[in-house]
Amino acid sequence: MKKVTYIITGFLCAYMLVSITSLQGVVYAHTKEGDQYNEYRAKYSKPVSEWEKPHIDDGISYKEMQALPKIAKDTKENPYTEAKMLLGKKLFFEPKLSKSGQIACASCHNPELAFGDSIKTSFGHDRQRGKRNAPNIMMSGFFDELFWDGRAKGLESQALMPITNPIEMAHEINAMQDSIARLREYYPLFILAFGETQKQYEVLGIESKEEFKKVLLDLLSLDLQNKDLDSLLQSKTLPKEQITLAKKLITKENIAKAIATYERSLVPKNTRFNRFLNGDYKALSDKEIYGLHIFRTKGRCMNCHYGVALSDGEFHNIGLSFYGRKLEDLGRYEITKDEKDLGAFKTPSLIAVSKSAPYMHNGIFPTLKGVINMYNAGFPTHTKTQHAILTPKTSKLIQPLNLNKEELEALEAFLLTL
Numbered sequence: 001m002k003k004v005t006y007i008i009t010g011f012l013c014a015y016m017l018v019s020i021t022s023l024q025g026v027v028y029a030h031t032k033e034g035d036q037y038n039e040y041r042a043k044y045s046k047p048v049s050e051w052e053k054p055h056i057d058d059g060i061s062y063k064e065m066q067a068l069p070k071i072a073k074d075t076k077e078n079p080y081t082e083a084k085m086l087l088g089k090k091l092f093f094e095p096k097l098s099k100s101g102q103i104a105c106a107s108c109h110n111p112e113l114a115f116g117d118s119i120k121t122s123f124g125h126d127r128q129r130g131k132r133n134a135p136n137i138m139m140s141g142f143f144d145e146l147f148w149d150g151r152a153k154g155l156e157s158q159a160l161m162p163i164t165n166p167i168e169m170a171h172e173i174n175a176m177q178d179s180i181a182r183l184r185e186y187y188p189l190f191i192l193a194f195g196e197t198q199k200q201y202e203v204l205g206i207e208s209k210e211e212f213k214k215v216l217l218d219l220l221s222l223d224l225q226n227k228d229l230d231s232l233l234q235s236k237t238l239p240k241e242q243i244t245l246a247k248k249l250i251t252k253e254n255i256a257k258a259i260a261t262y263e264r265s266l267v268p269k270n271t272r273f274n275r276f277l278n279g280d281y282k283a284l285s286d287k288e289i290y291g292l293h294i295f296r297t298k299g300r301c302m303n304c305h306y307g308v309a310l311s312d313g314e315f316h317n318i319g320l321s322f323y324g325r326k327l328e329d330l331g332r333y334e335i336t337k338d339e340k341d342l343g344a345f346k347t348p349s350l351i352a353v354s355k356s357a358p359y360m361h362n363g364i365f366p367t368l369k370g371v372i373n374m375y376n377a378g379f380p381t382h383t384k385t386q387h388a389i390l391t392p393k394t395s396k397l398i399q400p401l402n403l404n405k406e407e408l409e410a411l412e413a414f415l416l417t418l
Contacts, residue, residue: 037286040293045281054296056303057397063307067277068351072141072264078156078257080264083192088262090189091255096179098169100125105162105259108134114355115266120363125170131329133363136356139349141264142309148345148361150315151335155260160252177252187238187246193258194249268352272417284417291414294407299375301411303397310350310418317343319379319394320360327362330392343392354416372412376401 044051048064056062074080091097092105108122109115115137122134132148140146145153152158162168163176171179180186238246268274273292275283284292295301304312315332321343322328332341345361359365365374378400403411 037290040290041281041286044276044289044292047279048277051296054302054306055298055300057300060303060312062302062312065277065306065310066308068267068271068274068308071267072139074261074264075154075156078260080261081193083189084194084258084261085265086262087186087189087193088258088260090186091180091259092262094180096183097163097171097176097255098125099171099175101179103169108162108168109137114138114352116356118357120358122168124168125166128167130167132361133358135348136352137263138266138268139309139311139351140266142307142349143311143313143346145313145346149332149335150346155263156253156256159256159259159263173252177250177255180255181247181250186250187243190246190249190254191242194254195245271351273414276417285413287410288413288417291410291412294403294411295414298403298407299401299411300397300399304347305350311347313347315341315344315346316395316397317392318345318398319343320345320362320364321392322362323392327364329362330390331361333390339390340393342390343394350415350418353418368412368415369408372408372415376403376408 048066051064054062071080078084092109095102095104095107097104103124108117108124110117117134119134121130121132123129135148140158141155145151146155146158147161152161160173163171164173272283272288295305304314304316306312317331321330323330323343330342332344332346333339335341353359353368357366357368359368359371365371375398379394379398
């Protein structure tokens with residue numbers, strides 16, 4: 001019996017010794033890793049102006065990362081007002097902008113999906129399918145050229161294009177304007193947004209400022225199932241001259257201005273990285289800060305993704321034109337007819353990128369991990385064939401990154417904080 005006890009005791013001692021040794025190894029590894037991460041936390045736990053410069057290729061005029069403003073800058077021709085933004089929000093969710101009366105801007109740009117629609121390419125009028133992914137339109141107010149190919153110059157131009165696109169909303173512009181003019185609930189809203197300055201609650205026919213505030217709050221939340229708001233707006237008997245004024249103000253130009261104003265307000269309010277930039281240095285984990293470092297250095301991300309919107313606003317061919325194949329899309333070239341634009345698409349903002357899958361102009365990547373792995377490998381290049389008239393050229397900015405597993409995981413972790 002004693003012999004058995006000695007054997008068991010010896011076994012337990014040996015097991016404990018091995019366990020302690022292993023544990024020491026884990027603690028040592030953790031400490032070593034912690035020391036490494038501490039280095040990066042020290043680098044970035046301070047104002048952006050004190051960070052080391054990112055790794056940028058020659059010839060690129062980058063802008064440093066910066067905290068998000070409340071809204072995008074307006075234009076002289078379309079100054080921001082709260083009333084105009086609220087009208088634009090209501091119009092953004094208005095299906096009467098479409099020929100069928102069933103498709104709104106929000107049908108493809110759902111606020112719950114980072115103002116995208118979570119599918120590769122969107123369905124439009126009569127269930128027709130477009131060839132491009134509905135982009136996340138948050139931060140769209142920071143771009144001079146809109147859409148993947150940059151065909152719209154400014155948000156006011158962009159706002160009307162889907163309405164008249166035969167695949168998307170398929171409406172005729174004057175018919176759309178007439179459709180909105182027939183909706184009485186819009187009369188006071190257009191007067192508030194574009195009419196002469198006067199007491200707002202009197203325009204609405206509301207007797208008190210308190211009731212007026214409630215109407216604005218309802219507009220701000222815009223519960224689409226809340227019929228009380230429309231009923232309230234419809235029930236107010238406006239003087240004949242104000243009805244006449246409202247109908248004059250319901251124009252395609254003002255509809256575009258209102259929607260553009262709402263789109264300029266689409267700036268995320270509380271991302272973790274934004275909190276970090278504003279001085280909350282505990283908002284990011286050690287791993288995420290390491291990912292920020294990779295983003296700025298070895299990952300080469302800031303050659304294209306920089307500034308407040310994390311985009312250069314330029315057009316690049318990254319190797320996904322699918323030239324000569326079923327999914328061929330020549331991108332910017334279809335607008336400019338300039339050979340250097342073959343296969344080039346606009347650099348998207350990375351703000352809220354974690355919520356805007358699938359990715360790329362055709363939605364070909366279902367996950368962010370897939371995008372990162374593709375960039376790590378380097379996108380394919382095209383060589384001119386004997387019979388090719390045009391050949392898309394992959395940007396020189398696209399190079400294999402050779403990031404290891406730890407670096408890839410850290411980079412993805414950082415992107416999820418944006």
